[in-house]
Amino acid sequence: MKAAREIGVLCRVATARMPTKWGMYNAAGFERVANGTAQIDTALALIMGDLTGEAPLLRIHSQCFTGEGLGSLRCDCSDQLSMAMRAIAGEGRGLVIYEYQEGRGIGLMAKLQAYELQDNGIDTVEANHVLGFRADCRDYSLPVAILRELGVHRVRLLTNNPAKARALSDAGIEVVARISCEAKANSYSLPYLRTKKEKMDHALGFQHHDGTGQIKDLRALEAAIPHALHWI
Numbered sequence: 001m002k003a004a005r006e007i008g009v010l011c012r013v014a015t016a017r018m019p020t021k022w023g024m025y026n027a028a029g030f031e032r033v034a035n036g037t038a039q040i041d042t043a044l045a046l047i048m049g050d051l052t053g054e055a056p057l058l059r060i061h062s063q064c065f066t067g068e069g070l071g072s073l074r075c076d077c078s079d080q081l082s083m084a085m086r087a088i089a090g091e092g093r094g095l096v097i098y099e100y101q102e103g104r105g106i107g108l109m110a111k112l113q114a115y116e117l118q119d120n121g122i123d124t125v126e127a128n129h130v131l132g133f134r135a136d137c138r139d140y141s142l143p144v145a146i147l148r149e150l151g152v153h154r155v156r157l158l159t160n161n162p163a164k165a166r167a168l169s170d171a172g173i174e175v176v177a178r179i180s181c182e183a184k185a186n187s188y189s190l191p192y193l194r195t196k197k198e199k200m201d202h203a204l205g206f207q208h209h210d211g212t213g214q215i216k217d218l219r220a221l222e223a224a225i226p227h228a229l230h231w232i
């Protein structure tokens with residue numbers, strides 16, 4: 001039987017082998033009772049290899065049911081998750097922390113409402129504002145707690161989002177490198193990605209990919225364009 005849950009205390013629920021098309025991960029499930037509410041926040045850490053020593057690759061990924069479950073082409077989330085898991089498997093070590101923050105934290109129904117507004121001509125940031133949300137409602141305190149629990153204090157972060165890197169740094173996780181995780185845009189995702197670049201400062205170039213959305217050689221990429229990857 002489970003012990004009573006304490007507010008703010010992180011609990012590891014289970015760890016299980018998770019064979020994937022990119023290799024064998026271990027999936028560790030975590031939950032935490034949120035402060036001030038009865039809500040239980042949950043997240044998965046998909047871990048490969050030994051995380052001690054040199055800063056491992058890390059992707060903090062927010063659930064995207066529409067992209068990952070339905071194959072929606074309106075965003076780049078599914079491709080980013082695939083790229084991260086492939087890159088980690090390529091090094092044989094690293095982790096993805098998968099959070100349930102659909103639609104940058106607004107939830108699936110509000111995300112659909114935001115899509116409806118975007119179909120009528122406004123962008124993703126304006127749609128959030130019309131619905132009464134901030135442009136990005138996500139909070140990274142749960143992944144930070146998971147990283148601490150796993151003993152990971154230095155990371156190489158796979159993201160195009162500088163705010164995500166800053167959130168980790170502000171919480172005391174050293175981001176020794178930010179590594180581009182840019183998927184190929186399509187005609188449906190391009191307006192959304194342009195807005196993320198122009199209004200949310202995402203580091204997107206719309207040109208480096210080879211058409212497969214694949215990070216081919218991470219070491220070579222880091223060595224070749226260190227300024228693009230090392231932001232501190």
Ligand SMILES: [Zn+2]
Binds near residue numbers: 064067075077078
């Ligand atoms: Zn998405």
